[in-house]
Amino acid sequence: MPAGDGYDYAVPEGMELSPGDIVTVPLGPRQVTGVVWTDASDPNVPDAKLKAIIERYDVPPLAPQLLAFVDWAARYYMVRRGALLRMVLRGEQGLSDVRGKTGFRKAPLPDDVRLTAKRMAVLEAAGEAPLTAKDLAERAGVTEAVVRGLANAGALERTVFDPDPPFDAPQYGLPGRALSPEQSAGAGELRELIAEGAGTALIDGVTGSGKTEVYLEAVAEALRADPTAQVLVMLPEIALTLPFLARLEDRFGVPPAHWHSDVSSAQRRRVWKRVLDGSCRLVVGARSALFLPWQNLKLIIVDEEHDPAYKQQDGILYHARDMAVAMGARQRFPVVLASATPSLETVLNCEDGRYRRVELPSRFGPAVLPEIRVLDMRGEGSESGRWLAPKAVGAINETLAKKQQVLLYLNRRGYAPVTLCRRCGERMTAPDSDTWLVEHKYTNRLVCHQTGFSMPKPDKCPHCDAEGTLAPCGPGVERVAEEAQERWPDARVEIFSSDTVDRPGSAKDLLKRMTAGEIDILVATQAAAKGHNFPALTLVVAVDADLGLSGGDLRAAERTYQVLSQVSGRAGRAADKGRVLLQSYQPQHPVAAALSSGLRDDFLNAELLSREEIGMPPFGRLAGIILSAQEEPKLMEDARALAQAVPHADGIEVWGPAPAPFYRLRGVYRQRFLVRGTKRSNLQAFISDWLGAVKPKNAVRRVVDIDPYNFF
């Protein structure tokens, strides 16, 4: 059924079915996996016309509360039920019957085996535990034929096994670490929440206060209270690191199941299958883990709840934190959010008494919060072509002299954000988008960060044909790293951004080297801001603390505040006190003031007030409607027709159409409406009436974004 809202099928004689059963059905010329939604049939479709269900899988049915949630979420996000169900079925390879599969594992190497590079890769990937030819080939990056060839040569042992064994049960009875009195009190409150069996709590604790230790107590309690309870610990993708998994393994005695975009298909299949049969009881995952086929979910932890990465930006535009809270409320289980910089949505929910607030105001152990200073770049700016102010250079000198580590934070990938022709002023843009190309020196290419388009950096200006006139403008991480290496030739300088850690494993390596003190200066984008513990890191410099304040985004100030406090929170997490320098051209901005004074709540209150004044979230509700088409006239026609058809509704306003900030992206033109309502408005009903009244023009795509976070 993952096609639309559902289809009717006939049940063949002798097949017993109930809602939630997973089946194979014919759909047009194909056979697809579907889920039985109801046994009620549509009286308008004569039984004789129905095609029959082909097969029912011998697995437990999806839980009734999961079906109900899919229905609810589909209505909330105004998408087809089938589209949401497709996310639930994302591990459907777990349906194939794999009992008694042939697997391959390490064997003593016979002398006469010819070893090629591909064969070596397989031998390296093979272990004591058997893997199917497919899984082993995937790990080694070769074809299955290579695996079979090695087995035939006697270098791998063939064996029959279950490739998706159940997960070992988490040992909730192990003692956790000794908690501080503050942490104990917090854990006590969460245990109360588990006993009550419902409600949302926020662990509001400064960076390094030990929020993880506290919520792990709640996890243990939920596992203990119900022998079939399942628990999900959700993190932003990027924070799902090895040290975090190791911490969970320490606490519960077994490696936790984990789920995110980088897990192998074998792991994905196993987790999905074992969540469905209920034997996998503890999953650590990124946002999509919310849609695993849970049987008895009893607790969700949402760590770093403020993180914008919880909002999915393509496909179904859901917000995983919001969905977790909604799921808990509808299925009656507790949800625990954690953050040092909670979102305004969550802050307001706490103030209105809807969420319980658990506070951890100080760092654990001897560590204290770093001292934060704003460097006024208007007075003490850097020399031209350089990006570090003299005071920052001085502080870095002192830190390196003490053999401590420095983090230079700049949320801009690449070498330079803009490439200009010095002769004619031409700004390099992508050929099919209104986006600037960013120079990446590392690869010597110009890259569009919106679409991923890239091209070699040309020798000549494409506009005026002058040679060698294309010049980088402004800094990216690569350029700051270049400056650091020039100034401190002996220092070990490395870059942490999605370009330098693009392979699975490379981020792990880099974090390991940083933790072990093998890097002196780490130049990093937001990728390094989250959750890491670098014991010898005592100085953080935000190279451009204003970046992010511009752009007219509703949440610009809030996000800048959050990311700068998170980055600052990396400094001085062990015994040595940390220092943070924020280079800013707007030192009087409330964000800078709140960071240096440490008066977070003043900032939050001021920000709440200004949102309330303009009726914006979290006080009002927003939805975006994005129209896109390859042909501009059709797009404009559709936009005008919609603009004329805006229905009247009390408390709801529609703005637009306006060109989206990137009007042309990948050759597609985009116009946008923004709908604002009050907290009580039914935006979905309004939008559905409105869009339903105007038949879309051919080839114009309309996407509804409920609770938008991005306005491009």
Ligand SMILES: Nc1ncnc2c1ncn2[C@@H]1O[C@H](COP(=O)(O)OP(=O)(O)OP(=O)(O)O)[C@@H](O)[C@H]1O
């Ligand atoms: N009770 C405890 N016993 C021993 N070590 C602890 C305890 N509580 C916290 N720690 C240590 O303090 C450090 C910070 O803890 P943790 O990572 O849980 O903080 P956090 O509040 O999640 O921080 P952030 O918001 O910065 O990610 C970690 O190295 C952790 O191991």
Ligand SMILES: [Zn+2]
């Ligand atoms: Zn030119």
